[in-house]
Amino acid sequence: MDIEAIRSGSQKNLPGIDLEDEDLKHCQLERVNLAGANLVGTNFTGANLRGARLDGANLLGANLNTADLRGNLLGANLMQANLTQADLRGSNLRGANLMGAKLVQASLAGAFLSGANLTGVNLQGVDLRGADLRGTNLNSANLKGANLAQADLQGASLSEANLEEADLSGANLAGANLARANLLCAEIIGSNLTGANLEQACVIGTHLAKSLM
Known part of the structure; x- marks a missing residue:
């Protein structure tokens, strides 16, 4: 996986990506541009995505447990996503689809x-x-x-x-x-x-x- 491509936002087809993989464990995603990206089933547990662009992203079934998501999720698909204890304070979730999402103790x-x-x-x-x-x-x-x-x-x-x-x-x-x-x-x-x-x-x-x- 090209970490720099992820950071730069040039790689947008990332289904199933797992940030717990050794090569990606310390990948900084703050303010990353993943607008419209295919992130189906990704594991972003505990990820720092503060200020990230995830507008229009497909996060179907993604694991975002305890992730910092204080950014742009306009129109994002978060169906069945795990947002347990996620930090979404002040986030833009206008028009987002959160059906079936887990939001226990989310802010x-x-x-x-x-x-x-x-x-x-x-x-x-x-x-x-x-x-x-x-x-x-x-x-x-x-x-x-x-x-x-x-x-x-x-x-x-x-x-x-x-x-x-x-x-x-x-x-x-x-x-x-x-x-x-x-x-x-x-x-x-x-x-x-x-x-x-x-x-x-x-x-x-x-x-x-x-x-x-």
Whole structure:
């Protein structure tokens, strides 16, 4: 494997690449240009990809466990990717496909996820403070205990999502679809729910103090 070709971004067809291979163990990928690259099934465990360009990259089934991904993932295919404990703070994930991805203990605070597909994704306890989730598909997603304080969920689809004990304080939920969502004991203090669809939503024990309805 040509390490310099990877670093320079001139090599974009890298399916199955494994950074735990001895020749690649110390390959620095910070700010690397892998836009549109074929990275199916790659092993980037613990990789430093901060500032990297991964927009449009195909990371289907990739292992990105504990990786630093604070960069550009616009429109990336992250279906079934392992993003456990990944650092995605402030990352651009607009329009990305995250169906089937593992995001346990991942940090997405301040991330840009507008238009992303998170249908049915397990986001239990994930940090999404201040994240941009406008128009995001979160239908049937598990957001139990997630921190969504100050997040922008305007027009997002959260039908049948599990938001039990989630922190939505100060969040913008204007026009969001929360039909049949589970909001049991959720914190929605000071949130904007103007035009939100709460049909058949479970709001038992939900704190709605000072929220705009």
